[in-house]
Amino acid sequence: MRLQHYLGGLENLGPVNFFEKKVFMAEWEKRIFGIHTVMMAESVHLDKSLPKYPLSEVPTAFKDTWTWASLRIGAENMQPFEYFKYRYYEKWLMGISQFFIDRGYVTAQELATLTEHYRAHPDSPLPEQPNPALKEQVVRYLHHGDSGLRAPVDQVRFAVGDTVYVADPEAADHTRLPGFLRNKKGTVTEVYPGAFEYFVSTGPDGLDGPQHVYGVSFLASDIWGPDKSEPNTVIYADLFEAYLKPVHSM
Template sequence: MKLQHTLGGLQNLGPVNVETQVFVEPWEKRIFGIHTAMMAESTHLSGALPQYPVAGLPTTFRNTWTWASLRTGAEGMQPFEYFKYRYYEKWLMGISQFFIDEGYLSADELNQKIDYYRANPGAPLPNQPNPAIATQIHEYLTKGDSPLRGLTQAPRFAQGDEVRVADPDAVDHTRLPGYLRNKPGKVDLVYPGAFSYFVSTGPDGIGDPMPVYRVSVDAAEIWGKEKSEPNTTIYADLFEAYLQPSN
């Protein structure tokens, strides 16, 4: 598994960042807005339960972009490069590389823009208001794109069942926290309905809609008794593919 997914319990990674501000620098708000606009224009919305007019949007963006796309780009970084940069710096690099890879602009064009704004920090940024896209973004933020779906079969586990978290092969993107792999736990809650993810994770197990469970794990099972506060329980929402019977 990738190092940046196994931070729980690892030593010598330096002090914990206790920054409480969501956006530390003004540009971070802008990159969050770009990411949100990309999701609201993403082609995957054509299959969402809300009836989004994706085909008729006045945009040249014709790709799928979801949270999975953002995370896959960040997780593809060399682990120690990953630790070097701030949170939204990783967003910026992932989104920039996506636009280059998909041919929306070249690396040279991006570098020219960077050089221009470094030399002219007060220059106005592009501003092309688009009411249709603004409406789409508002609708997307209100209605979302991951609807609850009906189950095709009963959940494999019930509340109170003893389980063990799976340890599947590492893939490009996972929703399984590394520190929970192969740990024993108990099903605390079975969420109603079934849930899917934006992309299939292949050998990792996420694809078709499936049950999701809230699983409780004794903190001492994760970090050891000597490094855990007494009577501390960790709760995690896990797809059914990530759970196995305890025996």
């Protein structure tokens, strides 16, 4: 099991660092956020996405799929203490740098050498090489997004008001099932119209192709027990159909 899949409910972590209202804790973090978002905007899957983008008209050397799933898989595969050790965008920087090395876009040596250069000369400029057509695609992507909405391939299995149990699939590299909900009893509160396809297959975890998604409510006391939960508290999660089982199957 992956600790990252079970963050919800972990105890003894101390106070929330709520004084940190800043989005970026250091100026450099803006750049890695921007690089990631450009990668999403030029991901090769966008010529088949909703909406479809004219990617063939966008001049870029990027020839891979890059989505939220790519980043999340990286974070969920980290050594768990390292996951806690590093700040949010530090993890992004590690994961994205390694991706470009692994995929052969840059070599580790090139990156190390140029990093040394910028350590010694922090104000030395970036290369000046604008790409107006790519910039246009970035703006288009930010304005129109990448929806997982698809035509349903089968009938919905659950209706509003149904009692359901959350499945407990085999642990995989990546999941969209919050671990604290596994095996818990909930109530369907919403059946979302259409079906939704996640960016990648999660294998034995259960996401693969378009699925119905349900809003499911859980009493806090049903999740944490009466002594560990707060009164009059309900937790809602949006769950893909693969993560739900009918009550009579238990």
